[in-house]
Amino acid sequence: MRVALFATCVNDAVYPSTAVATVRLLERLGVEVDFPAAQTCCGQPQFNTGYRRETEPLVRRMGRAFEGYDYVVTPSGSCVAMVRDNYPRIARGGDDAELTRVSESLVPRTYELTEFLVDVLGVTDVGAYYPHQVTYHPSCHGLRMLGLGDRPYRLLRAVKGLELVDLPGAEECCGFGGTFAVKNADVSAAMGTDKVRNSLATGAGTLCGADNSCLMHIGGILRRQDAPQRALHIAEILAATEEEPLV
Incomplete structure (x- = not known):
């Protein structure tokens, strides 16, 4: 399977150790992870503030950055919710075939890390150790x-x-x-x-x-x-x- 990491803005700018940990964890479980360098923001801050039109270029960029991957995995429930819940709304709010295509393509392929581990990989014991x-x-x-x-x-x-x-x-x-x-x-x-x-x-x-x-x-x-x-x-x-x- 082809898996891409969506690091997210917060992790990229403030918590890069979380993105690194996600890759390390997935690779330990036998998953080969790519990092598309074209990724930026999913558009959540703009959309939540009421700037729907300004969000549209970011949706298109997400679609291009993660095209061709079987799964897009991110350690951020809020960003996954943005893709699954709001991308379809954005697509419905305008007459743009590309926005519709991106929404229909990304929604079923985008997973929050814990649901990817449990639902896709079928594991709960990932071999971790944290004695606290x-x-x-x-x-x-x-x-x-x-x-x-x-x-x-x-x-x-x-x-x-x-x-x-x-x-x-x-x-x-x-x-x-x-x-x-x-x-x-x-x-x-x-x-x-x-x-x-x-x-x-x-x-x-x-x-x-x-x-x-x-x-x-x-x-x-x-x-x-x-x-x-x-x-x-x-x-x-x-x-x-x-x-x-x-x-």
Whole structure:
């Protein structure tokens, strides 16, 4: 199978270790991963802010960048939700054959990392090793739009040495919400503080998730509080092994 990594803007600019971990994990499972250099942004920030027309060139670019691949895999539920939920809306909103073609082509081929592992590769034990207590935050896009369900939990429970601790109020939003955090900063910070309070109450040393945008928000609050907990993407936990432990 031909698999392409969609790194996403946030990971490319702020969390490149997550993209590297995704490739390392997939290659360990026997998947050959390509990185199309033409990829940029999926258009989510523009679309969510109301600039549909300005999003269209990015949709076309995504279509060209990932043409010919069997699967497009990304460690970002929000970007997958953008492709699956909003690309069809963008295509329906105009009379453009290329937008329709890109939407119809990309939607069935684009997978969030945990669903690719469980649904396509059929694995939950990926040979990972992370001897720590971990709690998991299910981001809104993964939880409500993609329906990731128990896939991340199944993967985490199979990690050697990992103790998974339930997060109180897990299904509550962390308050990031993309441009919501900019337009409603005080509300966003209050929601993030509630999430951090619940996360610290678990006693876990690591809070993980499948979206670095949420983890950036939560992690920033943790750092400002000088809290004894780290925010970490699930890809980095799953990529860690006894031979190559996560530092």
